[in-house]
Structures are given as structure tokens and as C-alpha cells.
Ligand SMILES: *[C@@H]1O[C@H](CO)[C@@H](O)[C@H](O)[C@H]1NC(C)=O
Ligand SMILES: *[C@@H]1O[C@H](CO)[C@@H](O)[C@H](O)[C@H]1NC(C)=O
């Protein structure tokens with residue numbers, strides 16, 4: 001296995017991909033007026049293949065899009081072209097970063113007659129100005145139209161694929177058939193957005209999105225589901241549904257075996273059941289800012305409330321008189337009518353000031369008074385959300401391809417330092433108000449890249465911005481690789497479809513530092529933009545001899561006090577396996593922290609995952625006005641019993657202000673000295689929904705564990721106006737702890753043993769419906 005990696009590594013340094021300079025076919029280009037269809041496509045694949053074509057317009061591969069011709073073969077061809085050595089990998093591979101592709105659909109109706117299999121690293125993208133339709137033919141053969149998960153990859157390692165601006169349509173297929181429009185058995189780093197799922201009305205066997213099997217995804221956003229039996233059916237660990245419109249579908253959301261979901265900004269209309277969580281199929285539902293009309297039952301709850309099965313939190317859920325029941329369990333209606341802002345309806349275990357003992361109060365469906373900070377909501381009390389930008393109103397002249405500026409040559413080849421040229425291009429683009437398009441590649445940054453106000457950066461199949469070199473290596477002087485604005489700046493800085501990473505071991509790096517505040521929510525925005533440390537063949541974090549030496553960066557993201565930013569579908573991953581080979585590496589990377597948030601003015605985190613950092617996944621300290629729609633996390637995999645590198649090692653000498661010292665743990669307590677999932681300290685106006693904290697194993701051998709493997713999941717210390725709804729944890733003895741000022745002792749408040757009641761995939765899961773002890 002290592003041999004193969006070395007060969008691939010050599011290839012990366014000796015064979016440079018030549019840019020494919022050929023413009024898109026003139027005939028097809030004429031079919032789409034959207035700038036992205038017509039811009040010069042010279043993306044490269046620096047790692048693995050020299051003759052790689054990133055951009056594929058389906059019209060160039062024979063698709064007609066005329067609503068009559070069968071375009072199945074043409075679409076398959078567009079997916080498969082290129083040097084497909086990667087596709088020949090066997091079933092033992094855990095992914096690849098080596099086949100980045102965008103399959104682009106101009107406006108039209110593309111008839112599909114049998115299943116189309118997707119490949120990892122591929123983006124399916126339609127023209128957002130006139131969304132193309134992928135239509136199953138009347139005689140469609142098979143039970144899945146688009147197999148969205150790469151067939152070589154299990155659900156839990158299906159990362160980095162995307163579908164946007166498309167309409168999937170089964171209305172021509174018999175309503176009595178069984179057909180899934182998109183099988184989406186994928187995990188973090190994937191996006192399905194701004195798309196329609198259209199099925200015949202009353203077709204019980206038609207399903208929009210199916211995610212059956214183990215998978216750990218984050219977000220489904222800005223979708224419309226029409227007709228059919230169900231919008232979503234699946235067994236995901238967690239999901240955040242944002243702005244999904246369900247119209248005329250029998251069941252909107254039908255979990256089969258899911259731990260938790262946030263349903264935000266969704267509308268249910270002419271629906272039999274909005275969310276069906278009867279029979280223990282979903283353990284925690286946070287439904288917020290959602291509306292329903294002509295709907296029989298908005299939430300079908302668990303019939304019997306045993307343990308913490310079926311916890312429900314409703315907030316700002318508005319139903320009209322045509323909705324028979326807002327929450328129903330079996331035959332009995334638990335709630336009719338709306339739950340307005342200012343009130344939260346809770347079924348499940350809660351911790352309040354009124355119950356200072358360590359036992360939860362079990363609510364069976366009661367309203368309590370709560371609040372939301374005005375900085376996070378609009379004039380009618382809904383949390384602000386925005387649609388990911390497409391810049392559809394920009395003309396081709398308003399785009400700059402960063403690899404097509406003669407005065408400032410940029411390589412994106414994973415070798416050359418592109419910082420100075422990119423800085424010049426971004427400064428000019430900001431002055432001219434242009435979108436900076438980064439064709440796929442790995443852009444090496446050996447110094448800080450400063451993002452000025454009025455910046456719009458557009459990536460392509462997860463364009464990599466990668467820190468490298470000596471300037472980021474002093475652990476005592478942390479320095480940003482990507483710096484978004486300077487303290488006090490206000491304006492626009494948006495990123496779409498990027499991966500921020502580090503080629504070298506950079507213990508002095510803050511990978512992204514956000515100082516800028518958006519003038520309005522989303523102006524400073526990160527959309528389908530992820531962080532990866534290690535995990536790819538060009539990352540030195542894959543080759544560390546020991547965990548101590550693998551301090552990939554200090555912090556992945558620092559949202560400083562002057563910042564105000566919006567993050568939607570973002571996964572910060574300290575890689576626990578190598579995507580470009582068969583096996584793991586000698587040692588896990590040990591970056592100190594995922595997100596350090598000190599922001600005051602308004603921060604929105606939607607569809608958010610942060611995994612495997614050494615000291616904390618998320619640290620919210622001296623902050624205000626933070627909304628979290630969902631936060632998923634996994635522990636640092638080498639930690640726990642059987643490991644001798646106890647937190648705060650290997651960072652004990654270089655902790656930054658606000659980083660945890662673990663002084664409350666006994667010196668040799670390996671279960672206590674594990675990375676904190678979420679810490680909120682000395683903060684105010686913090687509204688948190690759906691935390692999912694998964695500790696599956698312990699020790700450097702990753703021995704599967706059950707029970708109290710990790711001592712503490714979440715810390716809440718000295719906050720006011722903190723509302724935390726829906727905390728789920730696997731194998732954490734204390735789900736929530738409070739800590740005395742001074743830090744030498746902590747007080748467990750919510751214990752696993754008092755909040756469990758079911759198992760998921762062999763693990764005990766504890767669920768706390770609400771923690772409100774610091775909400776005053
Ligand atoms: C243009 O389309 C033709 C016909 O489909 C195809 O053979 C050719 O390779 C395409 N050219 C480019 C530059 O993609
Ligand atoms: C989804 O992934 C899981 C877990 O790897 C696998 O067992 C299952 O077969 C997949 N399901 C489907 C429907 O492809």
C-alpha cells in the first residue's frame with residue numbers, strides 16, 4: 001500500500017498536468033447564457049492524472065436535451081471521459097481526490113432510460129438561470145434514476161460530490177412503480193441544492209432522495225419536492241434540511257433510523273405527514289421556522305415516549321387551520337396550532353434552573369418561554385438564511401479566471417507558490433466587482449492570502465487552497481493562511497465549492513481567519529466550502545511518523561470578534577484515513593482546534609461538521625449572537641484509553657487564549673483528556689440546535705468502545721441567553737458539564753446514563769432535548 005502511495009507521490013511532483021486550454025464546444029456554449037458555461041475551462045488535476053478534463057458539457061458528448069432523445073449514454077460518457085486510471089481502483093479504496101469533474105447541463109430536458117452511476121469528486125451542475133430537467137423515461141428500467149453515491153465507496157466515506165440547479169423528474173413513470181430519483185447514500189462534503197424532485201402525485205413508491213445504509217451527511221438545502229411517496233427516506237446519522245418545499249408528497253421526511261434532524265425554513269403543503277418519526281425512527285427532531293398548510297399531521301411522533309426516544313423541539317412552527325394536527329402520537333393529537341417565536345414546545349429531557357439536581361425533567365410536550373437574539377433573525381423572527389450564490393446576473397465580462405491573467409501567472413499545480421499573483425488578481429477583482437473563478441487545481445499559498453471586501457471566489461469541484469512553507473511553522477506565532485478582511489472591515493467575501501487545506505505541517509497556521517463582517521447575513525459567506533487536514537496524497541500530514549509531529553495546523557478556522565459570517569454546508573475534517581490510497585497512515589494528524597469563535601455581531605452555521613481535532617472541535621468563547629443549525633462531530637481517533645498523548649498534548653506549550661487546558665482532569669485520565677466537542681464560555685445570545693457527538697472508539701488502536709469511553713462531550717460555562725436544543729452523544733459519560741470559574745473542577749450536569757434509551761448501529765446514544773440552565 002505504501003509503495004503505491006510513493007509512486008503516486010512521485011507522479012505528483014514530476015508530471016505536471018498541462019492545462020486543457022480548449023474552450024467549450026461552440027454549439028453547446030450557445031445553449032447556455034450562464035457565465036460558467038462559457039468561461040475558459042482550464043482546470044487541472046495536479047495530483048494524479050496529466051490528461052484530465054475537469055469540465056464536461058453534456059451537449060459535447062452527444063446529449064440533446066430535447067425531451068425526446070435518450071441521453072443516458074451521453075451523460076454516462078460525460079461522466080466517464082478522461083484518464084480513468086482512478087476509476088479502475090478496487091473496492092478497497094477509500095476515495096480519491098484525483099478525478100475532479102463538473103458535468104454541466106445547459107437548459108433542456110434530458111431523457112434518462114436507466115440508472116446513471118455517479119463517481120466521487122463529480123459535480124452535476126445545471127444552468128441556474130433555466131434549470132435543466134433530468135427526466136426518467138416512461139419505460140425507465142431500474143429502481144434508481146441517479147445512483148449518486150460512488151459504487152466503490154461505502155456511505156460513511158462517500159465525500160465530495162455535488163448536484164445543483166437540476167430538476168429530477170419521474171412524472172412520466174407509472175405511479176405504481178418503485179423509483180428513487182437520487183440515491184444519496186453519501187456523507188460529509190456533499191451537496192444537493194437548488195434542485196427540484198418531481199414525482200407523480202399519489203405515487204407511493206416514488207422517493208425523491210434515498211439515503212439507506214450507514215451514512216453521515218450534513219445538509220440538504222433549497223429544494224422543492226412535488227408529488228411522490230416521500231421526499232427523503234434514509235438511515236443517516238444526522239441531517240439538516242434547510243428551505244425545502246414539500247408539495248403534494250405523501251410523507252415529506254421519512255427517517256428509517258436517524259439520530260437527529262434539524263428541519264429549518266421548510267414548507268409543507270398538501271402533505272399527509274410532514275415528518276414521520278413514529279416507531280422510533282428518529283431520536284431527535286428540531287423543527288424551526290417552518291410552516292404547513294393542508295397537511296394532515298405535521299409531525300407523527302413516537303407512540304410511546306420511552307427513554308429519550310423521539311425527542312421533539314418545535315420553535316416558530318406556523319400552521320393554518322387546514323392542518324389537522326401539529327404533533328400526533330398514534331391516535332392522539334399532542335399539539336394543534338402553531339408555536340410562535342418566544343415559545344418552544346418540547347417533548348423530551350430538559351435541564352433548567354428549576355432542576356438543579358443532575359436528573360432531567362421529562363417533558364411530554366410543554367411550551368416554555370425562550371428567546372432569539374435580534375441580531376440573528378429577520379423582522380418576523382425567522383433566523384436569517386440565504387440561498388447559495390450562483391452569480392447568475394453576472395456577465396462573462398464580470399468574471400476573472402485566475403489562471404487566465406497574463407500579468408499575474410497562476411499555476412494551481414500543487415507546487416508553485418501562487419500567493420503573490422492571486423493577491424494581485426483578487427485585489428483587482430474586488431476593485432472591479434468581479435467574480436474570481438478558480439478552475440480546479442491546488443493553489444499553494446506560502447504566505448497569507450488576504451481577501452479584501454467585495455470579493456467573490458468561485459471554486460470548481462472543490463478547488464484547493466493549500467497552505468505551505470516556513471512562514472506558518474512557528475507554533476508560537478500563529479498566522480492566517482487565508483485572511484478574510486482586516487479587523488473592522490465590512491463588505492462581501494464569499495466562497496463557493498472550495499477545500500482549504502495544508503500541504504505541509506503548519507503548527508503556526510490559522511487556516512482561515514475571518515475578520516470581516518457582512519453588511520447583511522451571507523455577505524461574508526462560505527458555501528459548500530470545506531477544510532481538510534491530511535487525507536490526500538499531497539499532504540505531509542499523511543506521512544507523519546508520530547502524532548506529536550503531526551500538528552497539521554493550529555486552528556482550522558478563527559472567527560474573530562469583529563467578524564460576522566454565514567457558513568452553509570461546511571465540514572472541517574482532520575483526515576482519519578487517506579482518500580488517495582488504501583489504508584491509513586502511520587500517525588493521525590493532531591491539529592489543536594477546529595473552530596474558535598469569538599464573533600459578536602452575528603454568526604450562522606448551517607450543515608456543519610467538525611471532526612477529529614486534538615483539543616476541541618468547536619470553541620465559542622467571549623462570543624455573542626451565534627446560531628448553529630446542526631453541529632456534527634467525531635472524537636480525535638487516537639485519544640482515549642490506550643493512548644498516552646493526553647490533551648492538551650501535543651499543544652501544551654502553545655495554547656492560545658481561550659483554548660482548553662484540561663486542568664480539570666487528573667494527570668493520567670485518558671478518557672477525560674479527550675477533545676471537547678463543543679465548549680461555550682463567557683458568551684451571550686447563543687442559540688444552538690442539534691449537536692451530534694460521536695465517540696466510536698478509543699486508543700491508538702481504535703478499539704471499539706461502548707459506554708463511558710469519553711468523559712465529557714460539551715462544556716457550558718458562565719454564559720447568558722444560551723439556548724441549546726437537542727444534544728446527542730454516543731459513548732460520552734457526561735453529555736453536558738458546567739465548570740466552575742478558575743477551571744480546576746467541573747460539574748457534570750447531563751449524564752449519559754440519565755438520557756439514553758436506544759442504540760444506533762450498536763452504540764448507546766444519549767439525547768438531551770434542551771439545556772436551558774444558562775438561558776437567563
Ligand atoms: C465538441 O463536440 C464534439 C461532438 O460531440 C466532440 O467530438 C468534440 O470532442 C467536442 N469538442 C470539445 C472541445 O469538447
Ligand atoms: C450505503 O452504504 C452502506 C454502508 O457502507 C452500505 O452497506 C449500503 O449497501 C449502501 N446502501 C445502498 C443502498 O447503496
Ligand SMILES: *[C@@H]1O[C@H](CO)[C@@H](O)[C@H](O)[C@H]1NC(C)=O
Pocket residue numbers: 176177178205
Ligand atoms: C414496490 O415496493 C413494494 C415494497 O417493497 C412492493 O411491495 C411492491 O411490490 C413493489 N412494486 C413494484 C411495482 O415493484
Ligand SMILES: *[C@@H]1O[C@H](CO)[C@@H](O)[C@H](O)[C@H]1NC(C)=O
Pocket residue numbers: 378379380381382
Ligand atoms: C423572514 O423570513 C421568512 C422566511 O423566509 C419570511 O417568510 C418573512 O417574510 C421574513 N420577514 C421579513 C420581515 O422579511
Ligand SMILES: *[C@@H]1O[C@H](CO)[C@@H](O)[C@H](O)[C@H]1NC(C)=O
Pocket residue numbers: 622623682683
Ligand atoms: C467575558 O466576556 C466579556 C464580553 O465579551 C469580556 O469583556 C470579558 O473580558 C470576558 N471575560 C473573560 C474572563 O474572558
Ligand SMILES: *[C@@H]1O[C@H](CO)[C@@H](O)[C@H](O)[C@H]1NC(C)=O
Pocket residue numbers: 642643699700701
Ligand atoms: C495495539 O495493537 C498492536 C498490534 O496488534 C499491539 O502490539 C499493541 O499492544 C496495541 N496497543 C494497545 C494500547 O492496545
